Amino acid sequence: GQNIDQPTEMTATEGAIVQINCTYQTSGFNGLFWYQQHAGEAPTFLSYNVLDGLEEKGRFSSFLSRSKGYSYLLLKELQMKDSASYLCAVEDQTGANNLFFGTGTRLTVIP
Amino acid sequence: DVKVTQSSRYLVKRTGEKVFLECVQDMDHENMFWYRQDPGLGLRLIYFSYDVKMKEKGDIPEGYSVSREKKERFSLILESASTNQTSMYLCASSPPHSYEQYFGPGTRLTVT
Numbered sequence: 001g002q003n004i005d006q007p008t009e010m011t012a013t014e015g016a017i018v019q020i021n022c023t024y025q026t027s028g029f030n031g032l033f034w035y036q037q038h039a040g041e042a043p044t045f046l047s048y049n050v051l052d053g054l055e056e057k058g059r060f061s062s063f064l065s066r067s068k069g070y071s072y073l074l075l076k077e078l079q080m081k082d083s084a085s086y087l088c089a090v091e092d093q094t095g096a097n098n099l100f101f102g103t104g105t106r107l108t109v110i111p
Numbered sequence: 112d113v114k115v116t117q118s119s120r121y122l123v124k125r126t127g128e129k130v131f132l133e134c135v136q137d138m139d140h141e142n143m144f145w146y147r148q149d150p151g152l153g154l155r156l157i158y159f160s161y162d163v164k165m166k167e168k169g170d171i172p173e174g175y176s177v178s179r180e181k182k183e184r185f186s187l188i189l190e191s192a193s194t195n196q197t198s199m200y201l202c203a204s205s206p207p208h209s210y211e212q213y214f215g216p217g218t219r220l221t222v223t
Contacts (some may be wrong), residue, residue, distance in 0.1 A: 004153075017159075031210060033210070041216065042214035042215060042216050043154075044214070047209045048210045048211070051177070057193075075168050076179070087153065091210070099154075099156070099212065100156075101154040101155070102147075102153055103151055103152060
């Protein structure tokens with residue numbers, strides 16, 4: 001089975017840095033995704049980690065530790081438009097591109 | 112740009128009705144997926160398809176069926192809608208061996 005945990009809500013200040021954690025326990029693991037979803041909109045892809053370590057993409061970075069079943073998404077220089085839900089998803093090995101999503105973390109950026 | 116469209120943004124149906132949710136993608140993707148999204152539960156996979164006329168059950172297929180007669184179109188069918196199927200339904204597609212799924216805007220279905 002799959003178990004993916006992430007905080008339900010977080011609040012951070014504009015211009016600051018925020019780290020959103022995700023822990024997972026899965027029967028098989030191929031990689032870990034982060035998606036961003038603004039209220040009322042479709043999820044959009046942010047990052048994909050297969051190997052341990054940090055992947056940086058502009059203001060967003062994602063980290064993975066396969067041995068610990070742990071990932072985080074790091075958002076720097078927060079902007080008001082970063083207020084959204086951030087979804088952690090694990091790709092298992094049972095089928096190509098099958099994703100199991102966590103419940104999402106709703107981030108609110110305040111002035 | 113990849114475009115995934117869904118037939119309706121909002122839909123209201125009565126208990127017992129047969130409901131069709133349509134999804135079309137314009138990028139010739141082999142893989143297509145149907146999810147439902149509920150508060151506190153996240154996205155859950157209902158069905159997916161890797162090719163025309165091919166379908167596989169996801170985590171919560173009960174009460175649903177799917178149809179993929181053409182590569183670009185993946186339909187989700189609620190044979191007899193029930194109130195516990197009130198939800199946001201999201202369709203997604205991806206090319207083979209790709210890690211990124213592209214999502215449609217979603218259909219918010221209310222069953223009364």
